[in-house]
Amino acid sequence: MTLLTEPTILSRGVYLQLVVNIKLLDDAIIRSNEPEEVLTCSYSSLGNRFIIPWRKVKGKLRRLVMEKQRGFDIMPACHLKDDLCMECPSCFLFGGTGETSSKKASYNILSRVLGESFISKTKVGEVQPYTANAVDEVDLTTGQALMTIVTVPKETEFLGVVTLRDPTAAMVSIVADNLQRLTRIGASTREWGRVKTEILGYKISDREDLTAYDLVNNDTLPDGLDKISESNLPDVKDSYTSLDLEVKRLLNEHGLIK
Numbered sequence: 001m002t003l004l005t006e007p008t009i010l011s012r013g014v015y016l017q018l019v020v021n022i023k024l025l026d027d028a029i030i031r032s033n034e035p036e037e038v039l040t041c042s043y044s045s046l047g048n049r050f051i052i053p054w055r056k057v058k059g060k061l062r063r064l065v066m067e068k069q070r071g072f073d074i075m076p077a078c079h080l081k082d083d084l085c086m087e088c089p090s091c092f093l094f095g096g097t098g099e100t101s102s103k104k105a106s107y108n109i110l111s112r113v114l115g116e117s118f119i120s121k122t123k124v125g126e127v128q129p130y131t132a133n134a135v136d137e138v139d140l141t142t143g144q145a146l147m148t149i150v151t152v153p154k155e156t157e158f159l160g161v162v163t164l165r166d167p168t169a170a171m172v173s174i175v176a177d178n179l180q181r182l183t184r185i186g187a188s189t190r191e192w193g194r195v196k197t198e199i200l201g202y203k204i205s206d207r208e209d210l211t212a213y214d215l216v217n218n219d220t221l222p223d224g225l226d227k228i229s230e231s232n233l234p235d236v237k238d239s240y241t242s243l244d245l246e247v248k249r250l251l252n253e254h255g256l257i258k
């Protein structure tokens with residue numbers, strides 16, 4: 001199974017899975033009183049682990065892909081969340097809803113970058129309920145609020161799998177380059193701080209068969225992973241330029257843009 005030579009609208013069932021390691025360079029303190037922001041998860045066989053929800057990684061990665069694209073002057077006005085152009089490399093990779101874009105495009109784009117929550121390689125130490133002064137945002141009065149406080153120690157490493165559906169070499173080059181530019185992870189209640197992101201290897205398959213859960217559970221990398229080598233991938237700027245032309249040609253062939 002190999003990469004596609006050009007992007008397609010309908011899936012060809014080719015999945016390139018990147019095994020990604022995110023290492024925290026600073027201690028991170030997560031203080032949260034919103035249940036959806038609790039960044040730990042209990043697994044029956046893994047115990048309590050820190051997790052980084054996929055939407056955080058995807059959101060950050062998308063912003064990185066878009067900022068680099070603007071640097072190459074390709075659709076520089078395209079931006080989140082209501083002004084997607086629906087015809088650039090970033091929109092093609094991460095998807096968009098035509099209806100809600102300011103362009104009111106008549107089509108949607110499904111994301112070709114798929115993922116799942118990253119799971120820490122080590123167990124969570126202690127999760128403490130914590131009572132803190134909470135300031136009312138309207139009248140600035142202070143009251144008591146019950147929060148959860150969790151410290152994620154520096155050097156905590158997370159494993160995850162980022163999957164590209166039906167990728168061309170240009171799409172792999174763009175995503176691999178920007179993954180390695182992911183040097184900060186944010187949470188809405190707290191900055192997580194600086195991270196180092198590394199691609200440990202990749203696999204091309206007709207299915208998504210690698211999962212963060214198995215990677216953490218087995219504590220060893222699966223057989224048959226290949227190393228991403230920049231020398232085998234097209235130049236990043238050329239990749240953006242060629243993908244931009246191909247996406248516009250593809251949408252034009254389907255009568256979606258003129």
Ligand SMILES: [Zn+2]
Nearest residue numbers: 078085088091
């Ligand atoms: Zn766009």
